[in-house]
Amino acid sequence: MGYAFPADVQQMIAGRMAGGGYATEEDVLRDALRALSEEEEDLAAVREAVAEFHLGDSGLPLDKAFDLVRRSQSVSSEP
Numbered sequence: 114m115g116y117a118f119p120a121d122v123q124q125m126i127a128g129r130m131a132g133g134g135y136a137t138e139e140d141v142l143r144d145a146l147r148a149l150s151e152e153e154e155d156l157a158a159v160r161e162a163v164a165e166f167h168l169g170d171s172g173l174p175l176d177k178a179f180d181l182v183r184r185s186q187s188v189s190s191e192p
Contacts, residue, residue: 118138126138126141126142129141
């Protein structure tokens with residue numbers, strides 16, 4: 114890659130590559146940016162839910178929320 118990372122960042126990248134999960138620095142950076150983007154989306158969703166709660170939205174009962182998560186992940190609620 115054409116960018117000179119600080120030594121501590123370069124060590125983290127090298128460690129990820131040495132672990133065998135990544136072939137190049139670009140792969141590490143791509144995956145890190147994807148994870149950061151997902152984290153930012155999750156945080157935005159939590160902030161939105163908190164704001165809605167403060168505006169009076171009582172949300173879903175916990176059992177219904179779990180059912181929605183199970184359905185979205187294709188997991189049965191049966192034991």
